[in-house]
Amino acid sequence: KSVNLVILYSKPGQEEATRHAFVQIPRGIPRLISLPRESSNPREFILLSELVRHFVSEVFPGMKIHGAWPTRITRNSELYIDEEEAQNLLLTIEEELQKRNRGAAVRLELTQDCPAEIETYLLGHLELTPDDVYRVTGPVNLTQLFALTESGRGLPHLHDPLFTPSVPPPLQSPGRSFEAIRQNDILLHHPYESFQPIISLLEQAAVDPQVLAIKMTLYRTSGDSPLLNALITAAHNEKQVTILVELKARFDEANNIAWARKMEEAGIHVVYGLVGLKTHCKVLLIVRREESHLQSYLHLGTGNYHPRTARFYTDFSLLTCRPALTSEVASLFNVLTGMSETAHFDELLxxxxxxxxxxxxxxxxxxxxxxxxxxxxxxxxxxxxxxxxxxxxxxxxxxxxxxxxxxxxxxxxxxxxxxxxxxxxxxxxxxxxxxxxxxxxxxxxxxxxxxxxxxxxxxxxxxxxxxxxxxxxxxxxxxxxxxxxxxxxxxxxxxxxxx
CATH class of the missing domain: 3.30.870.10 (Endonuclease Chain A)
Known part of the structure; x- marks a missing residue:
């Protein structure tokens, strides 16, 4: 999606010979500009697109400006990849990402005051039909107004009260995650209960000399994920670490590619799943040596391994070491990593x-x-x-x-x-x-x-x-x-x- 101004202009004295031009509203500048004010006056803001429109004559010196109207164009973001033919899936997706900004237009948003002749011109230019046009009242991109809630704006009444998630008592003791899970299954309800115990479990596993292997799926995560940093630490500590990275997670492809490269450099075994299928499940398996046997620990979730969205998405996490579940997850990882073609599931769907x-x-x-x-x-x-x-x-x-x-x-x-x-x-x-x-x-x-x-x-x-x-x-x-x-x-x- 991109916000642009479509400009109608002409040379002085040649008003009948109008031309069209586009001015893209830059992404690197805040979309909402705070205006200077006296201390007693209300806060006032102006949209960047309106500011650019006001000074658009400076962009076209010597030209007569007949009008400027904000528009937003949505382009097809689908990646077209033949996974069976791709010799290197990661490089193929990177190449497709370069084409995303040039994808075919699929929707055109216009303000109510945009003239019909401008709409007709844009439809022809973008190869769209009238059914693809959406007339909006107000700004063409309301998400710009989220900037009003940013810290430092001095508008505390626009913020929700501070919310601090709780940590269940069994998981409050540092470094005792495995012991707590051995005692009982633990169910967490995020964000009412903190996602931190999941991070702590993986960080503990990364440095625990008794942990032999860690396997995990990744669909979405943050750019500075402590979970993935813990996996890298585990690899440096000579754990066997396997992570399935879904490279085709919509709009997270570039972030996941960056993490995949970083983890491969750290010695982690990175796989990309089954051909033709997106891996959307949220699964973490930890294998630990305990006395005379191997014990597996499991995290199963409804949400992503994304510490930031875990603060405002409602999701559940189950921590367990039940063999009925850990054995089936181990079988699933065997399928996902190509070690077996089929698996039988009794407990898991x-x-x-x-x-x-x-x-x-x-x-x-x-x-x-x-x-x-x-x-x-x-x-x-x-x-x-x-x-x-x-x-x-x-x-x-x-x-x-x-x-x-x-x-x-x-x-x-x-x-x-x-x-x-x-x-x-x-x-x-x-x-x-x-x-x-x-x-x-x-x-x-x-x-x-x-x-x-x-x-x-x-x-x-x-x-x-x-x-x-x-x-x-x-x-x-x-x-x-x-x-x-x-x-x-x-x-x-x-x-x-x-x-």
């Missing part, structure tokens, strides 16, 4: 292998429970619900009488409340201070509830074209707390929820 069929089976099972007079119900929280097979199965369960609650943050292609089809389905979305990002799948299961958390949304791409991990909460106490606290909190919200 892993796309594109068994997630879709298992999910359909669980939905259909609720119908069977309802027909038999046993307790039934489905609660799903996801970012999107698009897949038609899943939607049809939910319709079928609704027709059987199964009560279904869906909490869908974004796009939802299911129609709730249709008589004879979906009257037992209730769909809501929650918009609040924190971005709802976690995915939850709960099934009443005849009175023996099942709770799953994971990285997968209900879209064809997540079910069939990505590697996703949805994991069960096996600890009875954690499951009880989740069903008694988390699910009711989401289900009964009457302030932030919308229909």
């Amino acid at each position: 892993v796309a594109p292998f068994n997630f879709a069929p298992r999910l359909l089976e669980l939905i259909h099972r609720e119908s069977a429970h309802h027909r038999a007079g046993r307790p039934s119900g489905i609660f799903i929280k996801a970012n999107a619900l698009v897949d038609q097979e899943i939607i049809q199965s939910l319709y079928a369960s609704s027709q059987e009488g199964v009560p279904i609650q869906l909490l869908i943050r974004g796009i939802c292609c299911l129609r709730p409340g249709v008589p004879g089809l979906s009257e037992n389905i209730h769909v809501r979305s929650i918009v609040d201070r924190f971005l709802e990002h976690s995915r939850i799948y709960v099934f009443t299961n005849g009175g023996d509830p099942l709770v799953f958390l994971g990285s997968a949304d209900l879209m064809p791409r997540n079910l069939h074209r990505r590697v996703e991990v949805v994991f069960p909460i096996l600890d009875p106490e954690l499951r009880r707390q989740f069903l008694q606290i988390i699910v009711p909190a989401y289900s009964s919200d009457n302030r932030k929820a919308r229909i």
